[in-house]
Amino acid sequence: MPPIRPAPGPDATPLWVRNPAFVYGLAGAVFLAGLALVTGRPELAVVALPALVTAGFGGRSRLGGDVVRVVTTLAPSDSGRGVGYRTEVALPPSAEAVAVELRVAGDRRHVVVVDPTTATRLAGTVPVTHSGPQEILRTHIALLGRGGTAVSVPAPGPVGSAVVPPPHLRMQHLPMPRRVTGITGAHDSARPGDGGEFRDVALFAPGDRLRRIDWRRTARRAEQPGDLYVRRTFATADALVVLVVDGRDDLGADVTEWGGSRHGTHEATSLDLAREATLSLATAYIEAGDRVGLRALGGTARSVGPGGGTRHLERLRSTIASVTPTGDTTAGVRMPLVPAASLVVVLSTFLDDQAATMALTWAATGHRVVAVDVLPAPNASRANKHERAAFRLITLERDDRLAEMAATGVEHIRWQTDDGDSPAVQLRLLSRPRRAG
Structure with a gap:
């Protein structure tokens, strides 16, 4: 992930209010002073005197008119795991300390109370589970006035967002189209x-x-x-490969969360696996000297024409990382155009007919088609009886869909398996030498 330019929050003037602890302490001091006057016990007045003196000096401190500035910068972490952040809070002279609430990816919250010097160099690493566009860090700040007599109302700071690139696996053996038509290459x-x-x-x-x-x-x-x-x-x-990514939904392993496009799981989702598979295949084919294009079914990603080379791979990498679901899986999508004599790789969960129908059509027109199943291993342990019944029906329809594709010549692999059969091994089985026709 390339470094991200600093995200400054809006310059805000803190809204000061009296510290409740200070107000309660002042009320107690006044009560003790009055009680000493009524009862004639001077020791009570001695106890109340420090609080009254503090209130006198604290009431004279100037509040308001100063500006608070918060800047957050994101960058890849040194360990390569997660996203590093650096938050700088510039406090006004009237502030003695600041409470910073950091809301990181996964809705985890951390609150730190620091002095003005430490507030200018807050840094850390946010572990990231998912790839793609996402919010990394959100800040809220509250100031403590001089002497602790006043506090500011918590105010929102900047929001740090980033496009996290997916990881990719190294592939040595890759399936080829039935014939290659390029001018030069390795086949x-x-x-x-x-x-x-x-x-x-x-x-x-x-x-x-x-x-x-x-x-x-x-x-x-x-x-x-x-x-x-x-x-x-x-x-x-060279071979011509077209990667077709179904970005219409993003499903986790928990079947009870399949009803919505958003989820709170910390495990890889179907779109995480699709991004990883797409980038892995694109990298392997381009490194082999072949041309790769990208087509999107729904989602927010744009299509990328076939090409090769390092610059084209960087363009594919940024496009693949930006794939996000649209949230409407029922809307129809137009069938992408695929060049002749190309290998078509369809990456989908195949929970409906759209991606499967396109794969069948491309296979019927003479293309070699490989279907990559990116649905995580389903977990129905939290489902009730109605959800279990719906899950069984969906699974039966999906199995029939995959069987129909296999019967018409569409080859099938799973990007995530439970028996240790890695995607590289499955692709090697599909990479048997074929006489180019």
């Missing part, structure tokens, strides 16, 4: 050219290079003077 194509495997031996023709002449074959097979035989090879080409 053998069906057309003759340079750089690939041996194709055949043929008579020299215009355009053939002299270094391709096979002198031994020429000596054995030449029938007329001047006949030359050349070795021909297959040309190399």
Whole structure:
């Protein structure tokens, strides 16, 4: 995650009120002084004197008119786990201390009371479970006046938000499309050219290079003077891969939370797994010299045309990290356009027919289609009987949907499995060598 520019909060003038402890202490001192006057006991007046003197000096202190400024800066943590923050609170002269409430990701709250010097260098690390756009840190501040005679009303400070990039796994073996059509690359194509495997031996023709002449074959097979035989090879080409991300919803493992698009789980959700899988596949294919494009089904991400290279990978990384659900999973989505002779990878939970129907259509038109199931292992332990019945129906429909895709040639893997079968192993099983057609 790149460093984020400081997020200053609005400059605010603190709204001062008398400290309740000071008010109660003053009332008690007045009561003791009056009681000493009525009863003629001077020791009570001696006890009340410090509070009265404090009230006299505290009442003369100037309150108001000063400005409080809070600035929060986010950056990747040194350990690489979570997001680091630095909060600077500039206190007015009338403040003796400040109480800072930090609300970090996951709705956890921490309150610290510090002096003006320490308030300028508050720093720490917020552990982050999920990827994508999210609120990292929210601050509220309350000031303590000189002598503790007054406090300010708690006021909101800046909100630090960031787009947390997903992690990615290293992949060595990847499935290829049924044929490759690029001009150059790391894979053998069906057309003759340079750089690939041996194709055949043929008579020299215009355009053939002299270094391709096979002198031994020429000596054995030449029938007329001047006949030359050349070795021909297959040309190399790059693969075209289109990653289709279903960003319409974001589901956790707890089935009781599937009714809403927001959740409070600290475990990876379906969209976390989809971002991780998409970035892992994009990185592996681009590092292999192939071209990768991105298409989004719903969600907020924009589509990215096919391309390769480091700059294109950075563009894909930022786009993938920005995928967020729309909250409306029932709205229809337009079927994305997919270039010919491409490998289509559909990443979805497949809880409805839209992504599955598109995968079936692409498979029927000749594309090689791989369905990546990103639904976390469901947990129905907290569900009541009605929720359990609904979950069973949804699961049966989903199983039928996956079985129909498998029957029509759509290959299927799970990005999260319970039996230790990692995604890299599943992709290796799909990466058997295929003769490019």
